[in-house]
Amino acid sequence: MADSDDLGPSFRIYVIFMIVLTVASLALRFLSRSLLPSSRQTPRYRWDDWIALGAGVLISAQLAIELAMIPFGFGRHIWTLQPGDLPKFLKLLFASYIVFHFAIALPKVSALLFYSRVFPRHVNSTLFNSALWITHAANVAWVLGCTIGTILACEPLAEGRNESLYGVCEPDTPYWTGSAVSSVIVDFAVLVIPLPKIWTLQTSMGRKTGLTVIFVLGYSVIVVSLGRTITGIISKDALGSDPTYLTIRVFYWASAEVPISILSICLPAMLPLARHINRKYLEPLTTRIASYTSRFRQDWTGDTTYRLESITTDYEPTDSAVTHDSRDELINR
Structure with a gap:
């Protein structure tokens, strides 16, 4: 020492x-x-x-x-x-x-x-x-x-x-x-x-x-x-x-x-404070997060569906037209 x-x-x-x-x-x-x-x-x-x-x-x-x-x-x-x-x-x-x-x-x-x-x-x-x-x-x-x-x-x-x-x-x-x-x-x-x-x-x-x-x-x-x-x-x-x-x-x-x-x-005497914090802050925060997540999921799903339908609708006529024109061109040749 x-x-x-x-x-x-x-x-x-x-x-x-x-x-x-x-x-x-x-x-x-x-x-x-x-x-x-x-x-x-x-x-x-x-x-x-x-x-x-x-x-x-x-x-x-x-x-x-x-x-x-x-x-x-x-x-x-x-x-x-x-x-x-x-x-x-x-x-x-x-x-x-x-x-x-x-x-x-x-x-x-x-x-x-x-x-x-x-x-x-x-x-x-x-x-x-x-x-x-x-x-x-x-x-x-x-x-x-x-x-x-x-x-x-x-x-x-x-x-x-x-x-x-x-x-x-x-x-x-x-x-x-x-x-x-x-x-x-x-x-x-x-x-x-x-x-x-x-x-x-x-x-x-x-x-x-x-x-x-x-x-x-x-x-x-x-x-x-x-x-x-x-x-x-x-x-x-x-x-x-x-x-x-x-x-x-x-x-x-x-x-x-x-x-x-x-x-x-x-610690046991702090239970009312814990319940107060949970009721006033945690529960509203959890509800808000769940609501935001649900809304985001719905918006994302709806937007994705719309884009897929739009792509399909826009693509099919174009593809059909191209295929038809190409076939006529081949036949005329």
């Missing part, structure tokens, strides 16, 4: 893209919701929308902290840092951990509230309602446990923010692995809960399949969560020796996990 290794610039571009993805996902979600009819009983914007917006604010804050870490050595080897860089880096790293836990938990809350809205309590089975509340409880327990665990992970507590004490915190403690694995389990529960309800809907098989695909693709964040977990487990022994350089591998996954979680919960 060369002292000149610096992953910071490329990571900065990556994080900026994730911020844009987060903002765009939320903007499209709220635009889609604005197209729905509104009344006092059924407002356009519900609790799951506002929770998603709060998650977006936390995600943007977490990504901003990551950008702030780069000037203090994030992406460079620890032995190349300037004096005073490491304490600032550790403080920002600690803050990013705390914000990350809440940023990744809120989208799950929004998804569960969305399920409660589209599948009202009075039409659900006891099992389904219990599953929703148990998953809510598991998510809350996860974020509280991870936050407390992060604060208590260093001995003494100040070590995580103090350069002179650096080295006592163990990044390979079971806490880090346990928090990552339990997060995947909660993600999986959020993904699976609505699927049985979709397949009991009184609708066509194609529509059920389409809704299933939307929900599964919508909550594809579980793949990123697995990637972060596996990368953290594989790299845990090396993170303690060069945290400013090697930790960035895990942060690539973490930086994608939170924005994709927002995109995941926003």
